[in-house]
Amino acid sequence: MPDLSTSIREYYDAAAEPVDVPEILERSGHRRVVPNWAVAVAAALAVFVLIGGFVWLISGTDSEVIEEPMPTVTTSVPTTVPDETPVSVPDATPPVSFPDETTPPTGPDAAPLVTIDPDQINYPRPGDETYGIAVADGFLWAATGEGIVRWDVAEQRAEVFTTSEDLPFSGLGAHQVLVAPDGTVWAVSGHEGIARFDGSGWSEALGYDQLAAAGPPCVDDDGEDDGGVCVHAITGMAIGPDNLVSLAVGPETLLQFDGADWSVLPVTDAEIHGGSAWGTSMAVAPDGTLWVASWEELLAYDGDTWDRFTANDGLPSGMIGSVAVAPNGDVWVGTIDDFEENPSGGVARFDGDTWAVFDETDGLYASAVTALTVGSDGTVWAVHGANDDPSAGLERAAGGISRFDGTTWSATTITDVGMGFGRGADVDDAGTLWITSRWGVVGFDGAETTVLRVPEGTRPVIEVPHVVVEGGEDILATTVAKAPAPVATCPAGSDPNQLGPAEQARPPESGFSPVAMDYQSGRVVALVPAAGYGQAGVETWTYDVCANTWTQMNQPDFHQTADRPPTVLVYDADSDLVVAVGASVDAYDVDTDTWERHGDWPFGRSDEAFPRLVRAVYDPVSGLIVVRHIGSSEMWAYDVDTDVWTPIRQGSMSPPGEDSGAWGQVHAYDASVDRIVLFLANDGLGSSTWTFDPRAGEWTIEGTVTPNLHIGAWGSPLGKGAYDEPARRTVITAKGVVAGYDAAQHAWEILWESSSEPNFFGSGTGPHHRIGDHIVYDPTNDRIVVIGGDAVMLDEDPFWVSMDDVWAFDTGTGMWTQLLAPPTP
Amino acid sequence: MVGSVEDEFTDFVKLYEPRLRIALMSAYGPERGRDATAEALAYGWEHWDRVSGMDEPVGYLYRVGQSKSRPRLRPRPDPVPVSGTEPWVEPGLPAALGRLSRKQRMAVVLVDGYGWTHGEAAEVMSVSEATVRTHLGRGLRKLRAALGVTADA
Numbered sequence: 017m018p019d020l021s022t023s024i025r026e027y028y029d030a031a032a033e034p035v036d037v038p039e040i041l042e043r044s045g046h047r048r049v050v051p052n053w054a055v056a057v058a059a060a061l062a063v064f065v066l067i068g069g070f071v072w073l074i075s076g077t078d079s080e081v082i083e084e085p086m087p088t089v090t091t092s093v094p095t096t097v098p099d100e101t102p103v104s105v106p107d108a109t110p111p112v113s114f115p116d117e118t119t120p121p122t123g124p125d126a127a128p129l130v131t132i133d134p135d136q137i138n139y140p141r142p143g144d145e146t147y148g149i150a151v152a153d154g155f156l157w158a159a160t161g162e163g164i165v166r167w168d169v170a171e172q173r174a175e176v177f178t179t180s181e182d183l184p185f186s187g188l189g190a191h192q193v194l195v196a197p198d199g200t201v202w203a204v205s206g207h208e209g210i211a212r213f214d215g216s217g218w219s220e221a222l223g224y225d226q227l228a229a230a231g232p233p234c235v236d237d238d239g240e241d242d243g244g245v246c247v248h249a250i251t252g253m254a255i256g257p258d259n260l261v262s263l264a265v266g267p268e269t270l271l272q273f274d275g276a277d278w279s280v281l282p283v284t285d286a287e288i289h290g291g292s293a294w295g296t297s298m299a300v301a302p303d304g305t306l307w308v309a310s311w312e313e314l315l316a317y318d319g320d321t322w323d324r325f326t327a328n329d330g331l332p333s334g335m336i337g338s339v340a341v342a343p344n345g346d347v348w349v350g351t352i353d354d355f356e357e358n359p360s361g362g363v364a365r366f367d368g369d370t371w372a373v374f375d376e377t378d379g380l381y382a383s384a385v386t387a388l389t390v391g392s393d394g395t396v397w398a399v400h401g402a403n404d405d406p407s408a409g410l411e412r413a414a415g416g417i418s419r420f421d422g423t424t425w426s427a428t429t430i431t432d433v434g435m436g437f438g439r440g441a442d443v444d445d446a447g448t449l450w451i452t453s454r455w456g457v458v459g460f461d462g463a464e465t466t467v468l469r470v471p472e473g474t475r476p477v478i479e480v481p482h483v484v485v486e487g488g489e490d491i492l493a494t495t496v497a498k499a500p501a502p503v504a505t506c507p508a509g510s511d512p513n514q515l516g517p518a519e520q521a522r523p524p525e526s527g528f529s530p531v532a533m534d535y536q537s538g539r540v541v542a543l544v545p546a547a548g549y550g551q552a553g554v555e556t557w558t559y560d561v562c563a564n565t566w567t568q569m570n571q572p573d574f575h576q577t578a579d580r581p582p583t584v585l586v587y588d589a590d591s592d593l594v595v596a597v598g599a600s601v602d603a604y605d606v607d608t609d610t611w612e613r614h615g616d617w618p619f620g621r622s623d624e625a626f627p628r629l630v631r632a633v634y635d636p637v638s639g640l641i642v643v644r645h646i647g648s649s650e651m652w653a654y655d656v657d658t659d660v661w662t663p664i665r666q667g668s669m670s671p672p673g674e675d676s677g678a679w680g681q682v683h684a685y686d687a688s689v690d691r692i693v694l695f696l697a698n699d700g701l702g703s704s705t706w707t708f709d710p711r712a713g714e715w716t717i718e719g720t721v722t723p724n725l726h727i728g729a730w731g732s733p734l735g736k737g738a739y740d741e742p743a744r745r746t747v748i749t750a751k752g753v754v755a756g757y758d759a760a761q762h763a764w765e766i767l768w769e770s771s772s773e774p775n776f777f778g779s780g781t782g783p784h785h786r787i788g789d790h791i792v793y794d795p796t797n798d799r800i801v802v803i804g805g806d807a808v809m810l811d812e813d814p815f816w817v818s819m820d821d822v823w824a825f826d827t828g829t830g831m832w833t834q835l836l837a838p839p840t841p
Numbered sequence: 842m843v844g845s846v847e848d849e850f851t852d853f854v855k856l857y858e859p860r861l862r863i864a865l866m867s868a869y870g871p872e873r874g875r876d877a878t879a880e881a882l883a884y885g886w887e888h889w890d891r892v893s894g895m896d897e898p899v900g901y902l903y904r905v906g907q908s909k910s911r912p913r914l915r916p917r918p919d920p921v922p923v924s925g926t927e928p929w930v931e932p933g934l935p936a937a938l939g940r941l942s943r944k945q946r947m948a949v950v951l952v953d954g955y956g957w958t959h960g961e962a963a964e965v966m967s968v969s970e971a972t973v974r975t976h977l978g979r980g981l982r983k984l985r986a987a988l989g990v991t992a993d994a
Contacts, residue, residue, distance in 0.1 A: 020984065023934050024954030028863055031871035035858055035879045037851050044883035206936045249936040266939055311940075311987070335986070352986075 146452040148203075149440040152195035156450060156468070158457050159193045159440075164203050164213075167457075167468055169444070174468070177218060184211045184220035192440070196255045206249045210263065210273075223278050224250075224263060224271050252295030254306065262306055264295020270308070270317075281306075281317065301341040309336035314349060330371035332362030337439075338388040342396070350385030350398055361385055363398050363418075379425035381416030387451060391443035396420035399441050399451050417449065417460055430458070430465060483649045483672055488665030491653045492710035497639025500589035503795045504538030506562035512797045513824075516564030516836040522820055523557045523566060523804075531803055532585035532594045533792035537606040538562055540792055540801060541585060541594045543572070558606060559822065561794045561801060564835045572602060572611040583630040588656050590639040595656050597632050597643055603656055618652050618661040619645055633685045633692055635710055642692060642710065646681045649673045651708075667714035671696055671706045680725075682737035688744040689759040695737065695748055697725065707759060723764050725750035738793040738800055743827035747800050749791050754800075756827055768830045783823045783832065791825075800825040801835070849893065850886055858882060860899050860957075864965045865906045867950035868943050874906075881906030900964040937987035945980030948973050953981060 148159035156167040163178035177183045183203070193203045201213040210221045252264035261273040262281075270281040294310035301307065308315045312334050316323040327334045333351035340348050345368065351361035361384045362375035375383040386401035398418040418427045440452035448461045459466040506512055523529070523544040531542045539558040546553035556569040584597050594604040601614040619630075629647040632654075634640075640653040642664065649671065651664040671681070671694055680697030686707075694706040703722040708715050725748060737748045745756035747767070754768040783789070789805030802823045822836035861881060866874030881902040885892040892898055938946055947966055951957040952973065959970040959977075966973060 020981075020988070021953045021956075024938070024950055027934055027938070028866055028871070028950060028954065032862065032866060032875035035854070035862060035875060035882060037847075037854050039879055040854065040882045040886055043879055044886045249939055251936050266936060 145454045146457050147440060148192035148194075149442050149450055149452050149457055150193050150195045150201070151442045151444040151450055153199065155195075156444070156457065157193045157195065157201055158452065159191055159203055160456075164193060164201075169468075177213070182218045184209060184218060192253050194253060194255050196259045196261070197257055198259050200259070202253065202255060202261055204250045204253050204263070206251070210250065210253070210261070221261075221273055221278075224265070224273070250295075252298040252308065254298035254300050254308075256300035256304055256306070257302060258304070260300075262298060262300065264298060264308055266294070268294060270306075283322075296336060297338040297340075299339045299341045299347075301345055301347065302343070303345065307339045307341065307347055309339045309349065311335045314339065316347075325366070325371070330373065331364050332373045332375065332383070333360070335361065337386060338441075340388055340390045340396075342390045342394050343392060344394060348388055348390055348396055350388030352384045352386060363388065363396070363420075365396075374420070374425060379427060380418040381427035381429070382418075387439055387441040389441040389443055389449070391447060391449075392445065393447065394422060395443070395447065397441060397443060397449045399449075401439070417451075419449075419462070428460070430460065483670050484668060485649050485651070485666045485670045488651070488663040488713065490665055490711075490713055491662040492635055492638045492640060492642070492664060493713070495638040495640055495653075495655075497636055498590040500636065501536035501592035503535045504562075506538070506796060510562045512562050512564070512835075513833055514564065515834060516822070518837060518840060520565055521568060522839060523555065523568075529790065529804065530583065530585040530596070531790045531792055532587045533561075533794060533801070534558075534587055534592075534594055534606045535589055535795050536592050538796045539567075539606055540794075540803065541587075541604060541606060542790075542803065543585060543596060546571075556604065556609075556611070559801075559803065561796055561835075564822065566836075569606075570609045570611065572596075572604070573613070584632045586632045586634050586641050588634055588639070588641055589636055591656050593656055595632075595641055595654070597630060597641070597654070601654070601656075601659070614656070614659045617643070617654075618663075619648070619650065631681060631683045633683050635685060635692075636687065637690065637710065642685075644681075644683065645673075647673050664710075665713035666708075667712070669717075670715050671717075682748055684737040684739045684746040686739055686744075686746055686757075686759045687741065691759055693737075693739075693746040693757055693759055695722070695725070695746070695757070705757065705762075705764070718762050723753070723755050723766060725753055725755055736789075736791060738791045740793055740798075740800055740827040741795065742798050745827055747791065747793075747825070747827055749789060749802060749825075754825060754830075767827060768825070768832075783819075783821070783834075789819075794824070797824070799833075800827060846889060850889060853885070853893065853898075854882060857899055857902070860955075861902050861906065863955055864899065864903050864947070864951060867947045867954075868907075877906035897964060900967075903965045904967075934988065937984050940987060941980045941983055942976075944968070944972075945976045945983065948976035949980040949984060952977050 146158040146160045146165075150157045154168065154170055156169055158165045158167075163176050163181075164183060166175045166177070167173070168175075191204065191206060193201065195201050199215065202210065203213070204210045210224060211218050212221055249266045250263055251266050254262045256262070259275065263271045263273070265271060268283055270283050272279050272281055294312075294315075295308055296311060297309040299307045304319060306317045308317070312326070314325040314331065314336050316325070325331055331349065331351065333353035335351055335353045336349050337352045338350040342348060347366040349364050349366075351364065353361045360375075362373050363380065363385055364374070365372045374380055380398060380400075382400040384400060385398045387399035388397065389399075390396050396419070398420075400416040400418065415430045416427055417430055418425050441449060443449050446461070448459050450457050450459050452458075453467070456467055456469040459468070523542060524546060529542050529544040531540050533540050537558070538561050540561065542557045542559065543554050544557055546555045553571070555571055558567050558569055559565070560567065585594055586597065587594050588603075591603075592605070592607075594606065595614075596602045596604065597617060600616055603612045603614055604610070605612070617630075630643060630645055632641055632643045635642050635653075638653070640655055640662075642651060643654055644651045649666075651666055651670075653662045653664050654660075655662075680695075680703075682695040684693050685691075686693045689707070690711065691707040691709055694708065695703065696706055697703045703725065705718040705722045706715055707718055736750070737746060739745070740747050740756070743756065744760065745758055745767075748755050748757075752769060753766060755764055756767045757764050783802060783805075789802050791800055791802045793799075794801045802825060804818065804820055804822075806818050819838050821834065821838040824833040824835050825831075826833070858878065862875060862878040864874075865877040865881070868874065869877060884905045885898070885902055892901070895901055938950070941949065944966060948962055951962040951965070952959060959973045962977075963970045963973045966976075968976075
């Protein structure tokens with residue numbers, strides 16, 4: 017499952033097409049306000065052109081045209097990847113055969129294909145995860161990431177419904193499925209509608225959206241119209257004994273469908289406080305009372321009046337994630353509160369008069385409940401989800417199940433089944449509890465668990481976009497570096513492990529700032545915003561890795577008015593200069609504390625947005641700096657001595673640019689194999705490892721399992737990688753994780769994981785989880801140095817705190833040493 | 842080589858349209874946000890001599906789009922995404938995002954989703970960086986609670 021940041025980005029990226037120039041011009045009516053001075057200049061130019069044209073006519077047309085070779089970029093068609101290797105799980109169902117919808121390109125214009133080893137996908141694919149579940153008549157229905165799946169549990173068969181089977185919306189949005197008493201199956205998608213399966217096919221229940229549109233607009237905290245994504249999203253569904261389908265639609269709209277027509281239920285007297293956040297769960301009692309949960313309250317509608325229940329009425333929390341009605345009419349709710357910091361909540365039962373509350377002290381596995389359901393025999397099941405998302409790179413927590421037999425609660429720990437957060441649950445006639453999970457659905461019969469995976473044929477095709485960058489030269493193969501500057505050694509008597517003085521001048525904010533290790537001086541050079549982000553000016557600071565002290569150096573004379581410094585700093589060892597690569601190129605000599613302006617970079621733009629898309633590494637063989645633009649995938653070699661840029665030949669296939677969703681790209685030069693290693697986080701598709709052979713000018717996608725590290729989007733990947741020379745590992749830091757890549761063995765390993773509790777707020781034994789930290793390899797002390805970054809501090813205001821500390825990481829032992837503590841407030 | 846004004850504007854759109862669009866979409870939803878983006882850029886073209894010289898046109902055009910879009914408020918956003926081409930998203934995400942306040946949603950989408958700096962988000966949202974951080978923290982907390990997510994890394 018992609019992380020939250022990726023999901024947000026994918027949602028918005030898919031939500032609307034870009035606005036292109038023809039549409040803009042059409043809207044403007046092709047008008048443009050031209051100032052008077054421009055008209056005058058145009059008139060003068062016209063006269064000039066007339067005269068020039070006359071001269072051209074009488075002098076001939078033999079003018080010389082000089083064309084500079086520039087690399088061109090061609091985007092290829094995504095490729096097909098073989099089905100994932102089946103995972104050994106009990107009772108796995110045979111896959112359903114589906115036609116391959118992706119046809120590889122053919123013919124002379126076809127781009128080369130990239131084949132990913134299935135083992136590279138080390139987390140469940142999107143299609144595996146289930147969100148809603150319903151059991152009836154021997155069938156188990158689940159809303160999955162790829163469609164609606166129906167398992168025949170007895171026959172061990174599965175059938176998948178997607179748009180190819182006339183499901184009127186894509187499976188990507190399906191989040192709830194229910195079976196009505198008359199046997200029809202209903203599925204809803206938050207933004208894409210509601211569909212009905214009558215036993216032979218799917219049809220869409222049209223018309224709800226027009227009624228929903230008449231509902232109240234969304235209102236944000238400021239009381240402003242929030243007319244945006246919250247409007248008319250279906251948040252919950254329930255089906256009554258009379259087969260009436262009730263829909264909660266945000267905000268504060270309640271609709272019912274009788275199979276033919278929609279109607280709006282009155283909510284004026286409901287005193288809804290949940291706003292758009294209502295309908296988190298719904299249920300209909302045998303007497304027809306409709307129960308609607310929200311993050312604020314529980315509402316009951318008997319067809320005439322509304323009742324409202326909150327924590328003040330005896331509920332353990334107002335944040336109600338699930339509501340269910342027992343056969344005897346008792347109403348059960350599962351609540352979940354303060355899930356991040358101190359998960360709590362509980363289960364509550366309403367007998368029509370009073371609420372009874374149950375929590376851990378009563379025998380529940382945990383108080384926080386992610387799903388709750390009641391079997392036909394009255395057994396109550398509470399599901400306590402687990403943070404077992406392997407893509408999170410954190411410790412996996414076991415989830416649990418609690419069962420109430422009418423008298424007492426019993427609890428069971430559920431492990432190794434990909435339980436996820438268990439947001440959906442239902443009980444079959446045999447009393448087996450089925451819950452949603454990341455890998456399909458999990459069944460628990462009271463003793464053993466069973467996992468039914470979504471049939472392989474339905475899983476999304478893994479697409480690995482790449483580009484073909486034509487042209488370029490073999491400059492990296494033909495250039496030889498000078499002898500590098502010697503590496504600094506610490507002065508006698510110094511202790512590089514000694515914590516630096518707490519009271520010392522420090523950069524304003526060391527996180528998010530480009531850094532480079534100057535080998536010859538033993539100093540980390542950093543360019544930091546002088547007065548914080550968005551403020552003018554940058555400052556030069558150096559960090560002494562022997563004394564653990566910062567020193568402010570001469571301020572550079574560039575980017576004085578820009579809101580951020582150049583994209584990257586890279587140390588050119590054979591010239592002993594730190595080079596700042598941005599819209600302009602500048603070189604810094606630590607020894608003399610002087611900056612020297614060089615020429616512009618070759619990417620043709622000086623805009624702010626482009627520099628942050630640049631990555632650079634030093635190639636010690638050629639002595640050149642290799643610069644890669646992750647927007648265009650262009651690669652150039654820069655010779656700081658001559659201030660000359662040369663395009664680099666990249667062969668027939670290059671890693672994709674950020675426009676393909678490959679936002680997270682971390683580069684490092686690995687001397688052990690003479691390759692540039694690229695860790696590439698491709699949104700939604702997992703991560704992949706690429707290597708570039710500088711001498712052959714060829715990229716290779718490595719057939720290795722690549723960890724899914726959260727390295728952030730634009731800002732944070734800039735300095736997240738470094739090559740640890742003695743350990744022969746490319747090291748990457750992510751929030752709570754340090755990973756190393758052994759290029760010789762084509763293998764990644766997790767070198768360190770936070771031992772803190774499974775959320776990214778804990779600090780554990782190493783640095784506080786953070787974003788925006790930058791790392792370098794310190795050759796003087798043979799270790800990785802991690803500088804700065806922002807961390808979330810729950811008890812702090814502001815929420816994000818710039819750490820301004822420095823740590824050393826020993827790749828061999830996985831141990832941390834704090835070199836400089838955060839400044840005391 | 843100095844290109845034509847049309848070429849300059851084309852480059853401008855290529856550079857700034859994505860950021861402007863995501864800012865407006867995060868505030869006003871996909872349909873209205875895109876519509877506002879087109880309106881703002883049309884205004885930018887009409888007033889190219891002024892807009893082309895701006896150091897930070899996204900913030901300016903965001904406010905143009907904000908004002909231009911108000912009379913065009915439509916009741917229903919486009920369903921998202923288009924079948925067959927969409928990336929996978931958490932099904933509860935759109936609704937959960939919708940439950941955030943506008944400023945919380947903008948902070949979450951721009952900073953956490955798209956990696957804008959706090960300063961960049963603050964510029965567009967017309968608030969301080971500290972306020973962005975506050976909205977971001979609260980928005981993420983609400984979003985994770987709604988989705989049952991405890992970790993982002």
